[in-house]
Amino acid sequence: MAKVELKTKASEVSVADYLAAIPEAARREDAAAIDALYRKVTGLEPKMWGPSIIGYGSYTYRYDSGREGTMCRAGFAPRKGNHVFYGLLEQAGEAQLARLGKYTTGKGCLYVRKLGDVDLAVLEDLVSLSWASINARYPA
Template sequence: MAEIKTKATPESVDAFIEAVSDPVRRADAKAVAALMAQVSGETPAMWGATIIGFGSYHYRYDSGHEGEMCRLGFSPRKTELVLYVLNGSPEQDAQLARLGKHKTGKACLYIKKLADVDLAVLEELMRDQLTSMDARYPR
């Protein structure tokens, strides 16, 4: 079985954020990190080379594949922020309708800049994701 590339590392979250070249994206990354820390009650850690994660859980699929991943996380990419906060719940569909300008993937929320979204709704999405994680992967 292949080794999992995305795992917690000892790298500095602060150094990673400071290296973000775009000043708006860097400021947004600091704000998202602070919000996720507040919502989760967890200290941020680097997961792989580009994901800032909060907390962790152990998963195991029916196939036997298993590993550890962060409960909540994000990555300040070159063109947008990628937030790992989606779980496909109907509640989140309603929240996304109120969020503001964004795109979605299967479990990812893509935001160009925080000024485009309602931060209270973003916090709701984060809290909903943690509630979902707690139900599926109790601590």
Template sequence: MAEIKTKPTAISPAEFIEAVENPARREDAKTVCAMMERISGEPPRMWGPSIIGFGSYRYKYDSGHEGMMCRLGFSPRKAQLVLYVLTGAAGEDERLAKLGKHKTGKSCLYINKLADVDLAVLEQMVRDALAYMDEKYPA
């Protein structure tokens, strides 16, 4: 079986953020990092080479595959900020409709810049994602 690449590393999240080339994306990453740390009560930690995560949980699929992943996370990618906060929980579609300019993937929220979105709505989505994780994967 292939080794899982998305696991905790010793890379400094602060140094990783400081190395983000785009100054606006770097500042947005600092804002998201501070928000997720405040909401989760967990310090940021690098997961793999590019995800900044908060907290952790163990998962196990019906196939037997199991591992560990961050409860909340984001990545300041070159093209966009990627937030790993979508759960499909009740109310999520309504919040997405109020969020502002964004795209979505299966569990990913893609934002070009924080100025494009309502930060209060984004913060509620982060809170909702953490509550979902706490319910589905109790500590």
């Protein structure tokens, strides 16, 4: 089966321009700090995926049905209400989440209103665990 054309794909939009265009200063500063955390963990420069996901690396997946796609290995989206973290919940243990601080979850994502609400060391651990897991599942 051929690859399905996905809406969420890497683009040539500048991550720096996207971050600079975030209207609220606090959200913009949080997004820059999250970007720095992901760069530290992944060692990669990010790309924009779709209109709002800042992603690091990529992998190709294939379902049993034969459907394939490509997605970022790690990423987040600095949305208006919350920063959305993708893929962190799969590896998170209850003890880690209890130490994280204020967050919500839904549809496999972790939502944080502002970075001041969470323990950055725990967040970095979650990003590192998620990064190791995706790389083990989909070796480069």
